[in-house]
Amino acid sequence: METLTRSQQAFAKATPEIRKLVQTILQDERAVQRLKRRSVSGEGIHEALLRHVKDAVK
Amino acid sequence: MIIQKLIIENFRQFHGRQEIEFATGKTKNVTLIHAENGFGKTALLNALLWGFYGHDGLSDDLPMKGKIIHDGLALANDKRQGSTLARITIFFTDEEDDYTLTRSLALDQQADDHRKTTLELLVKHDGQTYSEPRPQQKIETIMPQGISPFLFFNGEQIDHLAMEKNAGEITNAIHQMLGLHLLQRTLADLDHQNVRGRLVAELRENTDDDTKVLLDNAARLETDIAEDKLRLDACRTNQEAVAGELRTINARLAANQETRELQHQRAQLEEEKNKVDQKYKELSVRLAKLIAEDGYTLFAAELVQKGKEITQRLREEGKIPARVLNTFIEDLLRTGKCICGCFLKEGTDPYDRVRQLLTIAGDQHFNNAVGALDNAIGVIEGAIGRTRDTFRALAADRANARARLQYIAESLKAIHKSLGGKESEQISKLEETREGALSRQRQLDRDQGSLEHHIAESEVERDKLRAQIAASRQQAESAARAQRRLQTLDSVIALLQEILDNEMSDIRELLEQEINDHFKMIIDRNYWVELDKKFVLRLRKKISYEEQSQELDVAHSQGQRQVTSLVFIASLVAMARRRTEIPTILRGLEGGEYPMVMDSPFGALGDEFRAGVARWVPSLAPQVIILVSSSQYRGAVEQELGKSKRIGRRYMLCYHGPSKRADAAARITIGGKPFVQYKEGKIEKTEIKELEPV
Numbered sequence: 001m002e003t004l005t006r007s008q009q010a011f012a013k014a015t016p017e018i019r020k021l022v023q024t025i026l027q028d029e030r031a032v033q034r035l036k037r038r039s040v041s042g043e044g045i046h047e048a049l050l051r052h053v054k055d056a057v058k
Numbered sequence: 059m060i061i062q063k064l065i066i067e068n069f070r071q072f073h074g075r076q077e078i079e080f081a082t083g084k085t086k087n088v089t090l091i092h093a094e095n096g097f098g099k100t101a102l103l104n105a106l107l108w109g110f111y112g113h114d115g116l117s118d119d120l121p122m123k124g125k126i127i128h129d130g131l132a133l134a135n136d137k138r139q140g141s142t143l144a145r146i147t148i149f150f151t152d153e154e155d156d157y158t159l160t161r162s163l164a165l166d167q168q169a170d171d172h173r174k175t176t177l178e179l180l181v182k183h184d185g186q187t188y189s190e191p192r193p194q195q196k197i198e199t200i201m202p203q204g205i206s207p208f209l210f211f212n213g214e215q216i217d218h219l220a221m222e223k224n225a226g227e228i229t230n231a232i233h234q235m236l237g238l239h240l241l242q243r244t245l246a247d248l249d250h251q252n253v254r255g256r257l258v259a260e261l262r263e264n265t266d267d268d269t270k271v272l273l274d275n276a277a278r279l280e281t282d283i284a285e286d287k288l289r290l291d292a293c294r295t296n297q298e299a300v301a302g303e304l305r306t307i308n309a310r311l312a313a314n315q316e317t318r319e320l321q322h323q324r325a326q327l328e329e330e331k332n333k334v335d336q337k338y339k340e341l342s343v344r345l346a347k348l349i350a351e352d353g354y355t356l357f358a359a360e361l362v363q364k365g366k367e368i369t370q371r372l373r374e375e376g377k378i379p380a381r382v383l384n385t386f387i388e389d390l391l392r393t394g395k396c397i398c399g400c401f402l403k404e405g406t407d408p409y410d411r412v413r414q415l416l417t418i419a420g421d422q423h424f425n426n427a428v429g430a431l432d433n434a435i436g437v438i439e440g441a442i443g444r445t446r447d448t449f450r451a452l453a454a455d456r457a458n459a460r461a462r463l464q465y466i467a468e469s470l471k472a473i474h475k476s477l478g479g480k481e482s483e484q485i486s487k488l489e490e491t492r493e494g495a496l497s498r499q500r501q502l503d504r505d506q507g508s509l510e511h512h513i514a515e516s517e518v519e520r521d522k523l524r525a526q527i528a529a530s531r532q533q534a535e536s537a538a539r540a541q542r543r544l545q546t547l548d549s550v551i552a553l554l555q556e557i558l559d560n561e562m563s564d565i566r567e568l569l570e571q572e573i574n575d576h577f578k579m580i581i582d583r584n585y586w587v588e589l590d591k592k593f594v595l596r597l598r599k600k601i602s603y604e605e606q607s608q609e610l611d612v613a614h615s616q617g618q619r620q621v622t623s624l625v626f627i628a629s630l631v632a633m634a635r636r637r638t639e640i641p642t643i644l645r646g647l648e649g650g651e652y653p654m655v656m657d658s659p660f661g662a663l664g665d666e667f668r669a670g671v672a673r674w675v676p677s678l679a680p681q682v683i684i685l686v687s688s689s690q691y692r693g694a695v696e697q698e699l700g701k702s703k704r705i706g707r708r709y710m711l712c713y714h715g716p717s718k719r720a721d722a723a724a725r726i727t728i729g730g731k732p733f734v735q736y737k738e739g740k741i742e743k744t745e746i747k748e749l750e751p752v
Binding site: 017029045 | 199240243244247248250252253256257539542543546547549550553554556557560561563564641642643644
């Protein structure tokens with residue numbers, strides 16, 4: 001069996017909610033990085049990140 | 059990124075339109091450009107930097123940065139009444155795309171604002187060519203300016219990379235080249251005023267007074283930390299500027315005929331000072347260790363003598379060792395019969411006399427202890443002598459080192475006085491500026507330490523407050539929700555920071571291994587490199603003394619620092635090239651292919667390092683461009699580069715001008731053929747000539 005790296009172990013230990021939020025956030029950051037703009041789907045990256053956190057904790 | 063071709067037009071002393079095609083082969087990946095000092099090596103390297111990044115990309119060692127168009131050309135232009143244009147065109151590939159970058163600056167514009175250049179970037183993607191709307195941002199994504207000092211450098215000035223104050227730059231370059239800036243950027247965005255700041259404001263609006271106080275205190279600390287970090291950045295920039303200033307002053311003093319000798323002596327003394335200083339510290343550590351572990355023996359001589367006298371007396375009295383074992387006496391008393399045949403009955407005289415023997419009898423343990431005592435006294439006596447001798451030797455060495463340091467300090471002072479007192483105003487002014495720069499450097503080093511300490515303390519305090527805020531009980535539903543959101547965000551930040559730290563730690567181990575693998579091929583000594591947690595490069599060695607060994611930092615010579623820095627850069631470029639093979643949690647992470655453009659990489663190196671660098675460095679990077687003078691090239695470099703068969707393209711810079719530097723050769727022989735590389739002429743200019751690769 002392939003052993004997990006320390007980062008993978010840290011990620012695996014987090015709660016499912018935090019894992020999902022991290023994935024969503026990184027997805028947006030990656031899109032922004034690729035597009036070389038500070039916005040994603042017309043929304044500023046900061047607004048998008050804030051929205052993700054608020055959506056995760058209603 | 060692979061650079062295919064450079065077209066250079068009216069840039070500095072490169073008049074008219076000239077071009078260089080670079081070697082791009084997998085095995086023939088080296089472009090060698092021969093040029094004497096002062097013939098245009100630095101200007102050529104800067105042509106590439108200016109092309110990619112404009113004025114801000116120009117290297118520290120390029121004088122008169124505002125004069126992209128040479129004075130001679132500007133003068134000719136005035137006569138022609140036209141407008142000369144400096145233009146750099148770079149053809150390069152990155153991943154699957156072809157790029158043509160053109161940066162230009164007209165003479166009129168140079169006079170107005172030389173920083174304002176025109177940049178165009180054409181991209182050929184899937185057979186379609188289009189003009190990139192944000193050319194500078196695009197270049198930044200392909201090869202960020204932050205990593206350019208690692209890819210385009212003057213080899214004689216990279217030795218400072220292996221120093222603690224550059225750890226930040228190194229960490230940043232690793233983030234960029236290995237794709238981890240995604241995590242770094244995300245962390246900065248999450249901690250931004252518009253994200254975390256907004257959630258804090260939401261909680262503050264809805265919470266009770268006690269939590270408000272905690273939030274305000276935390277906010278104050280965050281502001282303090284941010285301000286201190288800005289000050290630290292400024293301090294580091296200033297440190298780098300002062301270091302650059304010192305390098306320039308030293309180079310000018312070394313180039314001046316009147317000061318060359320003294321400056322050379324000073325450079326040697328400063329090099330020696332570093333080594334003796336290191337030795338002094340090593341000796342201090344060894345002395346401290348000796349005193350901590352064996353120092354007591356130096357004060358034990360009298361005690362040992364007393365112990366010896368006591369044991370001697372007891373021995374004479376027959377009390378030690380015990381000649382009769384108490385178990386034997388006890389057996390006689392129990393059986394009631396002496397060995398002489400007498401009956402031993404309690405209360406009788408024979409019984410009492412035999413029992414009296416118990417006071418001088420001992421058991422086996424007692425006799426063992428007597429033996430151990432004899433042994434210990436012998437050992438301590440021996441240790442006293444050894445410790446005393448070692449102490450004297452170390453203390454004498456340390457005193458010699460201190461005296462040498464004192465002598466060096468006085469010699470440096472005398473050199474400073476002598477240079478400062480020169481009649482030439484230019485020299486005395488240079489010396490005065492140098493002294494001022496050294497003083498500023500010391501102050502900046504102190505400021506850096508103090509700021510780092512203060513930031514660390516404030517961060518601990520802030521984290522305590524954040525924990526208290528997270529633990530506070532919120533009555534209102536809106537406050538409780540805001541608190542949960544803030545907690546969730548902080549958990550995400552903490553997790554991402556942990557991931558980034560772990561990824562960096564894994565990379566550090568791999569990079570250290572990679573550096574050492576390459577380092578051993580270049581330096582044939584019992585040294586190794588350690589990359590500490592702050593990514594500071596340390597050259598280490600093992601020293602043995604008195605059956606003990608200790609690992610120590612080696613005081614780098616300039617050559618060792620240069621080799622260490624070169625190997626570090628080459629290893630990083632090699633790792634970026636095979637990024638996909640390195641385990642990471644981030645999916646689809648790609649590193650990149652980067653060229654290494656090295657001006658005078660063999661400068662401060664002795665022959666033993668030159669051969670290794672010439673042999674190994676070209677095999678690590680996908681593309682290597684080397685600018686080299688004939689004195690650096692001759693011998694080991696020529697031999698090793700020839701053997702490697704990696705030279706795909708070869709050029710020389712032919713300089714025209716009224717005079718040349720004394721150390722610059724007018725002719726060069728390459729592959730047995732002589733070439734003229736200096737032509738006397740009124741106008742200063744450099745011609746690029748292609749040669750057979752050989």
